[in-house]
Amino acid sequence: MRTQDQPSVGRALPAVIVAIVIALAAPAPTLQDPLPSWNDGPVKRSIVAFVAAATTPGDPGFIPPAERVAVFDNDGTLWTEQPMYVQSAFIRDRLRALALQHPELLENPAVRSALGDEGGNRGGGGNGGGDGESSRSEPSAELLSALADAHAGWTVEQFERAVLDWLATARHPRFHRPYTDLVYQPMLELLRYLEENGFQTWIVSGGGADFMRPWVDSVYGIPRERVVGSTVVVQYELRDTVPVLVRTPRIEFVDDAEGKPVGIHRAIGRRPAAAAGNSDGDRQMLEYTAGGTRARLMLLVHHDDCEREYCYDRESAVGRLDTALDEARARGWTIVSMKRDWKVIYPFERGSAGRHPGGRRR
Amino acid sequence: MRTQDQPSVGRALPAVIVAIVIALAAPAPTLQDPLPSWNDGPVKRSIVAFVAAATTPGDPGFIPPAERVAVFDNDGTLWTEQPMYVQSAFIRDRLRALALQHPELLENPAVRSALGDEGGNRGGGGNGGGDGESSRSEPSAELLSALADAHAGWTVEQFERAVLDWLATARHPRFHRPYTDLVYQPMLELLRYLEENGFQTWIVSGGGADFMRPWVDSVYGIPRERVVGSTVVVQYELRDTVPVLVRTPRIEFVDDAEGKPVGIHRAIGRRPAAAAGNSDGDRQMLEYTAGGTRARLMLLVHHDDCEREYCYDRESAVGRLDTALDEARARGWTIVSMKRDWKVIYPFERGSAGRHPGGRRR
Numbered sequence: 001m002r003t004q005d006q007p008s009v010g011r012a013l014p015a016v017i018v019a020i021v022i023a024l025a026a027p028a029p030t031l032q033d034p035l036p037s038w039n040d041g042p043v044k045r046s047i048v049a050f051v052a053a054a055t056t057p058g059d060p061g062f063i064p065p066a067e068r069v070a071v072f073d074n075d076g077t078l079w080t081e082q083p084m085y086v087q088s089a090f091i092r093d094r095l096r097a098l099a100l101q102h103p104e105l106l107e108n109p110a111v112r113s114a115l116g117d118e119g120g121n122r123g124g125g126g127n128g129g130g131d132g133e134s135s136r137s138e139p140s141a142e143l144l145s146a147l148a149d150a151h152a153g154w155t156v157e158q159f160e161r162a163v164l165d166w167l168a169t170a171r172h173p174r175f176h177r178p179y180t181d182l183v184y185q186p187m188l189e190l191l192r193y194l195e196e197n198g199f200q201t202w203i204v205s206g207g208g209a210d211f212m213r214p215w216v217d218s219v220y221g222i223p224r225e226r227v228v229g230s231t232v233v234v235q236y237e238l239r240d241t242v243p244v245l246v247r248t249p250r251i252e253f254v255d256d257a258e259g260k261p262v263g264i265h266r267a268i269g270r271r272p273a274a275a276a277g278n279s280d281g282d283r284q285m286l287e288y289t290a291g292g293t294r295a296r297l298m299l300l301v302h303h304d305d306c307e308r309e310y311c312y313d314r315e316s317a318v319g320r321l322d323t324a325l326d327e328a329r330a331r332g333w334t335i336v337s338m339k340r341d342w343k344v345i346y347p348f349e350r351g352s353a354g355r356h357p358g359g360r361r362r
Numbered sequence: 363m364r365t366q367d368q369p370s371v372g373r374a375l376p377a378v379i380v381a382i383v384i385a386l387a388a389p390a391p392t393l394q395d396p397l398p399s400w401n402d403g404p405v406k407r408s409i410v411a412f413v414a415a416a417t418t419p420g421d422p423g424f425i426p427p428a429e430r431v432a433v434f435d436n437d438g439t440l441w442t443e444q445p446m447y448v449q450s451a452f453i454r455d456r457l458r459a460l461a462l463q464h465p466e467l468l469e470n471p472a473v474r475s476a477l478g479d480e481g482g483n484r485g486g487g488g489n490g491g492g493d494g495e496s497s498r499s500e501p502s503a504e505l506l507s508a509l510a511d512a513h514a515g516w517t518v519e520q521f522e523r524a525v526l527d528w529l530a531t532a533r534h535p536r537f538h539r540p541y542t543d544l545v546y547q548p549m550l551e552l553l554r555y556l557e558e559n560g561f562q563t564w565i566v567s568g569g570g571a572d573f574m575r576p577w578v579d580s581v582y583g584i585p586r587e588r589v590v591g592s593t594v595v596v597q598y599e600l601r602d603t604v605p606v607l608v609r610t611p612r613i614e615f616v617d618d619a620e621g622k623p624v625g626i627h628r629a630i631g632r633r634p635a636a637a638a639g640n641s642d643g644d645r646q647m648l649e650y651t652a653g654g655t656r657a658r659l660m661l662l663v664h665h666d667d668c669e670r671e672y673c674y675d676r677e678s679a680v681g682r683l684d685t686a687l688d689e690a691r692a693r694g695w696t697i698v699s700m701k702r703d704w705k706v707i708y709p710f711e712r713g714s715a716g717r718h719p720g721g722r723r724r
Contacts, residue, residue, distance in 0.1 A: 066585065156627060200587075213631040223428065225562075225630045234627055236620040236646055243646070243653040245627050258598040265518060265596055265607050267629060268587045269575040284598055284605070291605040 034193040036343075037186040037350075043341045046334050047190070050297045054273070055197050061295035063273050065198045070274035070297075071228075071264060071285060072191070074205035074212060076319040077278045077301050078220060080182040082310040083173065085318060087207050090166050091147045098150050105150065148232050148249040155244045156234060160214045167215060177348070180219045185350065186342045187276070187301075191220060199274065204228040204264055206256035206281055210247075228263040230255045260285035272296070278303065283324040286333060298333035300324060305339040396555040398705075399548040399712075405703045408696050409552070412659045416635070417559050423657035425635050427560045432636035432659075433590075433626060433647060434553070436567035436574060438681040439640045439663050440582060442544040444672040445535065447680060449569050452528050453509045460512050467512065510594050510611040517606045518596060522576045529577060539710070542581045547712065548704045549638070549663075553582060561636065566590040566626055568618035568643055572609075590625040592617045622647035634658070640665065645686040648695060660695035662686060667701040 038044040053061025054068065075081035084092075092114050099105045099115065106112055151159055172179055191201050201222055205212060209229030216222045233250040236243065255263040261284050264272060275282070275289035276299040286298045302321065304311050313321040328335050336342075344350055400406040415423025416430065437443035446454075454476050461467045461477065468474055513521055534541055553563050563584055565574060571591030578584045595612040598605065617625040623646050626634060637644070637651035638661040648660045664683065666673050675683040690697050698704075706712055 066579070069587075209628070209631065217428070224632065225431075227631065231628060234624055236623045236650070238649075243623065243649045245623060245650075261598045261605065261607060262596055266571070266593060269571065269589065270586065287600075287605045288598070288607075 034196070035186065035189050037189055039341050039343055041341060043334055043336055047193075047297065047299075050274070050295065051193065051197050053295055054199075063294055067270065067273055067294065068194075068197070068199040069202065069268055069270050069272045070194045070199045071202045071204040071268075071272045071276070071289070072187070073277040073279070073282045073285070074203050074207055074229075075279075076303065077276055077282070078183055078187050078203070079179065080172070080175075080184075080309060081319045082303075082312065083318070085207070086179045087211050089170065089179075090163065090211065093166060093170060094147065094162065095150065102150075108149075110145070145249065145251070148247070148251065151247050152249040154247050155239075156210060156247065157244070159210055159247060163211055163214050175346075180215060181348055182346060183219060184301075184342070185344050185347045188220065188347070190276075191222065194274065195221075200226070202226045202228060202264075202268060202272075204255065204260050204275075204285060206230055206254065206259075208232075209255075228255055228260075228267045230259075256281045258284050261288035264288070275299065276301065277324070279319040279321050280324045283327060286324065287327070290331065290333070298328070298331075299336060300328045300333055301336045301338065304337050305342075305345065308345045309338060396558070397548065397551050399551055401703055401705055403703060405696055405698055409555075409659065409661075412636070412657065413555065413559050415657055416561075425656055429632065429635055429656065430556075430559070430561040431564065431630055431632050431634045432556045432561045433564045433566040433630075433634045433638070433651070434549070435639040435641070435644045435647070436565050436569055436591075437641075438665065439638050439644070440545055440549050440565070441541065442534070442537075442546075442671060443681045444665075444674065445680070447569070448541045449573050451532060451541070452525065452573065455528060455532060456509065456524065457512065464512075470511075472507070507611065507613070510609070510613065513609050514611040516609050517601075518572060518609065519606070521572055521609060525573055525576050537708075542577060543710055544708060545581060546663075546704070547706050547709045550582065550709070552638075553584070556636065557583075562588070564588045564590060564626075564630060564634075566617065566622055566637075566647060568592055568616065568621075570594075571617075590617055590622075590629045592621075618643045620646050623650035626650070637661065638663065639686070641681040641683050642686045645689060648686065649689070652693065652695070660690070660693075661698060662690045662695055663698045663700065666699050667704075667707065670707045671700060 035044055035047065038047075050061065053059045054063040056062055072078055075085050075087075079086070095105065095111050095114055099111065106115075151162075154162075167178060167180060170179060171177060172182055175182060195201055203212060203216060203220070203222055203226065205228070207229050209227050209231050212227050212229055213224040216227055217224055231252045233248045233252045234245045235248055237246050238244075253259065253263065257280070260282065264270075264285065271292045272285075272289045273292065273294060274297040275286050277283075277286055278301040282300075286300065289296050290298050300321075302325070303309060303313065303319070312319065313325060325335075327333070338345065397406055397409065400409075412423065415421045416425040418424055434440055437447050437449075441448070457467065457473050457476055461473065468477075513524075516524075529540060529542060532541060533539060534544055537544060557563055565578060565582070565584055565588065567574060567590070569591050571589050571593050574589050574591055575586040578589055579586055593614045595610045595614045596607045597610055599608050600606075601608075615621065615625065619642070622644065626632075626647065633654045634647075634651045635654065635656060636659040637648050639645075639648055640663040644662075648662065651658050652660050662683075664675065664687070665671060665681070666675075674681065675687060687697075689695070700707065
């Protein structure tokens with residue numbers, strides 16, 4: 001690899017031309033820096049030191065390759081979760097569409113609440129919350145259950161198609177971009193950096209596994225089988241002699257809080273060497289990782305950038321960060337300040353052609 | 363790669379020396395044959411044709427790399443399951459050891475039945491079956507539940523240690539070898555062959571995920587996270603401030619029959635391109651694979667070799683193969699005759715130093 005200090009091509013060219021070419025060129029990516037969107041500082045240095053030790057045989061921080069498992073929360077850790085979880089927006093929009101076809105859905109108070117004013121049901125239900133209400137809350141158990149009901153009987157392929165169709169047209173209310181544009185460039189770099197150093201990266205999210213799997217490969221470069229998430233019970237059926245898997249309305253597993261270490265054990269069967277989260281729902285996953293005996297990295301993303309993204313922690317209904325922040329401080333986990341540690345938040349801020357590092361396959 | 367027809371090194375040497383060297387050399391591994399332990403015939407040819415097409419862009423049988431998922435049953439498909447499932451032998455031996463320390467366990471009829479005559483409880487319980495009974499049956503729900511009870515409160519690490527300790531000393535009653543010696547050499551070759559052609563190999567077994575994960579990497583070369591199996595509910599707990607996962611006595615998921623496609627969806631999130639099984643418990647997994655729209659391979663191992671292994675199908679309590687055999691014949695799935703299609707059954711029959719192909723990492 002070449003650096004700007006040793007432009008071998010320049011030896012055959014007049015120095016002035018070289019200087020002009022360099023000056024006109026877009027800022028060259030610093031090949032030596034695996035985390036170019038991270039500002040220099042203690043956080044970046046602790047990440048790099050962890051990885052350097054993990055990959056240096058003989059170092060006390062060395063981690064055998066098979067044990068290099070890194071788990072990432074999704075909402076608020078890899079992409080923006082404000083002003084409402086993306087999956088909540090999907091649920092709201094799905095319900096809205098379904099309610100047009102099946103007005104009886106509006107008899108469910110949770111559905112009316114989720115649709116709020118925009119649902120065309122203003123004044124129709126005493127229990128219906130306004131937009132503010134519905135966009136503040138995370139999906140309630142009733143709402144999830146309403147959606148599960150609405151999608152009961154769908155094959156997993158039909159559900160996947162609905163997710164992809166929605167993502168193709170839905171836009172974030174503030175940034176007016178597809179939700180999949182609102183992923184964090186520094187975290188994409190961290191995923192690639194860990195993978196290049198032999199780590200297996202996984203998503204461990206409270207969101208639905210079937211909601212995430214269709215797009216994690218193209219958006220994060222993480223293959224769909226490396227997704228641990230909440231699930232509904234699915235059933236094996238023959239439909240016109242074709243064997244299919246059909247969604248039922250029953251919640252099978254909630255991959256949040258205490259559920260995250262459980263989901264990790266179920267899917268991976270190993271205690272992770274690195275974990276990244278941003279909310280109290282990630283506390284147990286971070287604790288579980290911290291409880292290992294080898295070197296490990298616990299990363300907590302703190303949303304403290306009101307201008308470029310959102311600032312919220314202890315009081316937020318979406319992605320509340322309270323006890324996990326205290327624990328991170330008490331135990332010396334690595335707390336990422338989005339404001340201080342990240343040069344850019346989103347890939348599109350870089351203004352380059354490539355939106356972000358492409359999907360890298362195992 | 364060189365072939366014997368074009369020994370380029372030979373051009374510089376007298377032909378007679380070349381002939382002597384070739385004659386004296388140990389039989390060279392046939393570099394062209396990825397499945398040396400498989401006899402030539404329609405079964406081997408159908409496997410090779412499937413893989414060749416799957417990896418040839420433009421071929422109607424081409425499968426994009428991300429979709430090359432191959433799932434393998436374990437008991438009776440990758441290793442010997444007679445005269446009793448290996449996990450049943452583990453359960454019996456564990457119960458025997460536990461009953462010495464906790465005689466109250468013998469109050470459970472399922473435990474007495476499992477221990478049978480050898481349990482030191484002869485005549486002690488009207489419900490206790492003899493050895494023949496206990497070694498014929500698959501683990502009953504009561505027995506599994508008794509073992510789950512016995513291990514309730516254990517951390518997943520403690521359970522893993524018990525599995526490895528047991529495997530290190532337990533011996534198969536007929537072959538007098540560790541159970542992990544009794545894996546099928548032709549299937550190990552098939553695993554490696556598929557992996558070398560970009561397939562991701564998974565184990566999808568009715569056995570316990572926690573029972574298999576500790577050793578699948580060293581024995582099959584399949585990393586522990588690519589195991590789908592039956593599970594008990596585990597709970598997240600802090601023990602002396604250390605976060606651990608603790609086994610409960612509750613069965614969470616039975617990865618058998620209809621459960622196999624469900625387990626595949628939960629863990630992999632994709633319909634497989636290839637599946638191998640040997641019993642009615644694999645029927646739905648094979649059907650589900652067959653229901654795909656791309657090229658796919660359905661393999662059924664038929665235990666018809668009474669001399670080298672065991673012969674059993676429709677009448678067997680362990681690994682019964684009845685409806686799946688009919689379906690395989692009706693639909694033209696690939697039926698492997700162990701007697702006709704396999705040159706050797708076990709790695710040790712080859713008599714070489716290396717027991718079997720080593721664990722290959724992703």
